[in-house]
Amino acid sequence: xxxxxxxxxxxxxxxxxxxxxxxxxxxxxxxxxxxxxxxxxxxxxxxxxxxxxxxxxxxxxxxxxxxxxxxxxxxxxxxxxxxxxxxxxxxxxxxxxxxxxxxxxxxxxxxxxxxxxxxxxxxxxxxxxxxxxxxxxxxxxxxxxxxxxxxxxxxxxxxxxxxxxxxxxxxxxxxxxxxxxxxxxxxxxxxxxxxxxxxxxxxxxxxxxxxxxxxxxxxxxxxxxxxxxxxxxxxxxxxxx
Numbered sequence: 001x002x003x004x005x006x007x008x009x010x011x012x013x014x015x016x017x018x019x020x021x022x023x024x025x026x027x028x029x030x031x032x033x034x035x036x037x038x039x040x041x042x043x044x045x046x047x048x049x050x051x052x053x054x055x056x057x058x059x060x061x062x063x064x065x066x067x068x069x070x071x072x073x074x075x076x077x078x079x080x081x082x083x084x085x086x087x088x089x090x091x092x093x094x095x096x097x098x099x100x101x102x103x104x105x106x107x108x109x110x111x112x113x114x115x116x117x118x119x120x121x122x123x124x125x126x127x128x129x130x131x132x133x134x135x136x137x138x139x140x141x142x143x144x145x146x147x148x149x150x151x152x153x154x155x156x157x158x159x160x161x162x163x164x165x166x167x168x169x170x171x172x173x174x175x176x177x178x179x180x181x182x183x184x185x186x187x188x189x190x191x192x193x194x195x196x197x198x199x200x201x202x203x204x205x206x207x208x209x210x211x212x213x214x215x216x217x218x219x220x221x222x223x224x225x226x227x228x229x230x231x232x233x234x235x236x237x238x239x240x241x
Contacts, residue, residue: 001116003232004123005153006130007068008038009110013141013148014103018198018207025104026142028071028193028217029172032241033201034142035063035113042129043122044136050203057201060119062240064171064230066112071193071217075104109141112153114171114230114238127155157233168223171238172215174199183225190220199241213241 015027015034030038033053039045040052055061077100117123129135130152139148161167166185175194178184186192193215200209216222229239 001158002123002155003062003114003116003158003230004127004130004155005112005114006150007110007112007153008139008141008148008150009069009108010141010146010148011108012146013106013109014146015106015142023102023104026073026106027195027197028073028106029065029067029197029213029215030111030142031197032063032199033057033207035065035115036061036201038113038139038148039115039126041137041139042126042135047137050205053201053203053205055122056117057203061117062115064114064238064240066114066171066238067215067217067219068112069108069110070219071109072107073104074107075102077101078103105146106141114240116158156236158230158238161229161231161237162227163229164225166223166225167229167237168221169226169229169237169239170221172213173222173224173226173239174241175212175214177226177228177239178214179225179227184214185223187220187223190216191218192222193217 013026015030017025017027036052036056039056043055045051045055080099080101115126139150140146141148184192194212196210196212198207199211201207214222226239229237231237
């Protein structure tokens with residue numbers, strides 16, 4: 001089996017946590033539905049029907065993400081303009097109503113995406129576009145204003161692996177993939193975070209599966225006993241969402 005690896009980065013990112021409203025907070029890494037959106041922009045999936053979720057949120061597609069820059073967050077005020085009803089319920093000359101919302105952002109984020117798909121036509125189109133540094137839609141990091149750059153890293157063979165021993169994994173690990181509650185080896189000098197993220201979203205934008213993801217925010221690996229992991233031909237070990 002083969003997978004595609006590419007890096008994506010930008011000045012800022014915001015992957016909104018589902019339970020925040022008036023003061024939006026961000027996940028520390030892009031959840032699977034967000035990665036599906038990035039792939040949809042590269043592939044050219046129809047936005048009006050949420051086709052990116054049909055194409056990349058299923059058993060034929062496997063995703064993983066690696067943190068390449070230490071997680072740093074900052075909160076800034078952004079101005080939102082009330083445009084509902086403009087030129088319908090009030091004249092265009094009426095001053096727009098503006099509200100400043102304090103929003104949390106990731107600073108200088110960079111991630112490595114691991115992607116494979118059983119549909120050869122989808123896999124090949126993603127591969128060709130990445131190699132040629134081409135996208136169908138503009139890629140952003142959570143919000144349309146937060147533009148992203150990307151770079152093709154390579155294509156690798158991989159195999160599914162199982163082990164009862166501790167394995168050093170470069171990607172975050174879902175709790176459901178751990179063999180037990182004591183499956184994470186806490187190493188000196190490392191910090192461990194846990195966040196609850198959406199894992200699966202339907203084309204109707206209904207989240208059917210949430211899970212806790214464990215990661216090292218300073219780009220370190222996670223050494224754990226997991227039910228299933230993937231070994232790349234270069235020796236790198238990852239765990240798909």
